[in-house]
Structure formats: C-alpha cells, structure tokens
Amino acid sequence: MQHFKNDIEAVEALRDINLRLKEEIAKVIIGQEDIISQVTISLFSRGHCLLIGVPGLAKTLLITTIARILGLKYNRIQFTPDLKPSDIIGTEILDANKEFRFVRGPIFSNFILADEINRTPPKTQSALLEAMQEKSVTAANKTYMLEEPFFVLATQNPIEQEGTYPLPEAQLDRFMFNIWLDYPSYNEEVEIVKATTADFEPQLNTLVTAADIIYFQNLIRRTPVNDNVVKYSVALARSTRPGLSFSHPMATQYLNWGAGPRASQNMIIGAKAHALLNGKFSPDIEDVQAVSVAVLRHRIVKNYKAEAENISVPELIGTFIRDLKV
Numbered sequence: 001m002q003h004f005k006n007d008i009e010a011v012e013a014l015r016d017i018n019l020r021l022k023e024e025i026a027k028v029i030i031g032q033e034d035i036i037s038q039v040t041i042s043l044f045s046r047g048h049c050l051l052i053g054v055p056g057l058a059k060t061l062l063i064t065t066i067a068r069i070l071g072l073k074y075n076r077i078q079f080t081p082d083l084k085p086s087d088i089i090g091t092e093i094l095d096a097n098k099e100f101r102f103v104r105g106p107i108f109s110n111f112i113l114a115d116e117i118n119r120t121p122p123k124t125q126s127a128l129l130e131a132m133q134e135k136s137v138t139a140a141n142k143t144y145m146l147e148e149p150f151f152v153l154a155t156q157n158p159i160e161q162e163g164t165y166p167l168p169e170a171q172l173d174r175f176m177f178n179i180w181l182d183y184p185s186y187n188e189e190v191e192i193v194k195a196t197t198a199d200f201e202p203q204l205n206t207l208v209t210a211a212d213i214i215y216f217q218n219l220i221r222r223t224p225v226n227d228n229v230v231k232y233s234v235a236l237a238r239s240t241r242p243g244l245s246f247s248h249p250m251a252t253q254y255l256n257w258g259a260g261p262r263a264s265q266n267m268i269i270g271a272k273a274h275a276l277l278n279g280k281f282s283p284d285i286e287d288v289q290a291v292s293v294a295v296l297r298h299r300i301v302k303n304y305k306a307e308a309e310n311i312s313v314p315e316l317i318g319t320f321i322r323d324l325k326v
Helices: 007-025 033-044 059-069 085-089 127-134 188-198 210-221 227-239 247-253 261-277 285-296 302-308 313-323
Strands: 049-052 076-078 091-094 100-104 111-115 136-138 141-145 151-156 175-180 255-257
Touching: 007 033, 007 059, 007 210, 007 247, 007 261, 007 302, 033 049, 033 059, 033 210, 033 261, 033 285, 059 076, 059 111, 059 151, 059 247, 085 091, 085 127, 085 136, 100 127, 100 210, 100 313, 127 136, 127 227, 210 261, 227 261, 227 302, 227 313, 247 255, 247 313, 261 285, 285 313
Parallel strands: 049 151, 049 175, 076 111, 111 151
Antiparallel strands: 091 100, 136 141
16 A cells, blocks of 8 residues: 555556556557546546447456456456346355355455346346445345445447347446447557467556555545536536426437436546546546546437437537536
8 A cells, every 4th residue: 555645646646557557558458548548537436337339349358457457356247148146246055064154256356347237137237236336235134345446347239139138227327437439440450450469468567456546536535626516517417307497408309318416426526536547636627528428328318309310429418518608
C-alpha cells in the first residue's frame, strides 16, 4: 500500500498510474483507448460494466490483461443456458464429519468476467444482483461478504439473439457503464494480426495492489464537486424522461422510458474518476459529458417511432447534451 502526504499527491500518483496502465495494456491490446479508459473509470468508481461487441474484439483478453496489471484475483464465468445460481455463488456440501460446509463459487473474487451474460435464464442472472449491489451473497440463509475491490464486467454479443435472455431493467441498472466495442481501424487491425501471429509473449508489470485500488476508490468518493456540476448531471438525466414538464421534446417523442436517479449518481462518480485519472482535482461539466453516453445508453428505452426512424440512443443523448443550457 502506497502512502501519500496529502490528497494532491495522491491525485498526481493516480494520474501517473493511469498513464502507466495504458502503456502496459498497449503491450497486449492495440487501440480501444476509449474502452480501456471507460473500464478504468468504472473500476476506480466501484462500478460495473456491460461490454457489448461482436466476437473476436478481444473483450476477454482486455479483461484478463487489466486484472493481471492491477494484481487482482480474477475469475471467468461462462454463462450458458444450463448454468445454475449455485454454480456462481457456491453451495453447501456434507463433509466427512457429516457437517454442512459452504463451498464458495467463482463469484468470490475481485474481478469477475460474466461472459455472454444474456445466454443464461433470468433466475441465474439474478444471482449477480445482490453481489453487484450489496457486495455480498446469500446461501442457505447465511450472508457472506465479498472481498473488496469487487468488479463485474459482463459481455454480450449484439448479433446472436436466438437462445438468449435479455437482461431486465433492474439488472441493467446495476451496471454503471454500457460500453460498445467497435471494429478496429485498418492500421490497428494490421498491427493486431502481426502481434497475434508471432511467437512473442509480452511481459506485464503489476502496477498496484488491491489495497491501492481501495484507497483510490475512497479518494475519488471524497473528491469535492461544485453544485453546478451536480445540478447539470441531474438536469441531463431528467431531460431524458418523457412526457414531463422538464422533458426534452425528443425524449417525449422517441422514448418510452428515461433514466432514473442512479444515472445522475453514476455520472457524478464517473466524472470524479474521469477528472482525477486525468490529473484534475475536481470534475467539471466536461467530465460529466465524457461519461454520459456510457451511463445513459442502457437506461433509456426507445419507442417504436425511434425504431422506425432509425434513431440511435447515442444520437439522442448527444442531442440532450447539446440542448441542455448550462
């Protein structure tokens, strides 16, 4: 655990760690700078991420790489239709002494990759709800606390819908960020092919410990925020709610449902992390805007009119941001 004289020194150290983290990840992952930044912000904000992208975009490799660099215990859970809640949480067994003993499941780790989370039925999906919100699990009427830091990164394939179970809104709302991975650029793909078809294994350095991460998470939490920044994030979230006096006209026209208060909370904590990771001592409105799409994307629901006119959620969010008077 590192020791700092004051918070200013800690912020400078966090900025340095962020830069070194990007350098280490770049040894393995080519491109995807925005994705790496959003995952890092979510981790240091004590949030969880839903990562959506077609197969082959190195989602799993990105997560395992970050876990190694951050020195965290990592487990991958492959979500399948036959997966049971006990396969995630754990189960009680009768040991040799004829006493029941709880055997912990893979959820007992720092860094969880919930791979293809929408391939398992809602009953099993719900096994993550308590863990993601309360950082605990309950089995046989006994509650077990999870070790901090605790971070869930779930993946989804946006193409294959057959044999999948869409995540309910309550489950989606547990994720701080909804992150979309796109295809790499031509030059990035050339570098990816070169790197992955050669006999070379990059050496990764562990930059921080779990205790360091908890320290920086607490530092971000106690970072001061001006009232105008808080009011901006609340106003932005409220503008997405259709049919109300404060609604943006396009929200009323194109949305069935808008973002709730958890969106405002996540925009502020995400803005704090974004500011500190970039060496600023307090977030401003630009920091809120930097995280707003990832926070709001999965919290607003389009209506049939938006679908018919092929209007995307990021496009709507961009309009809400542009038209919101500061």
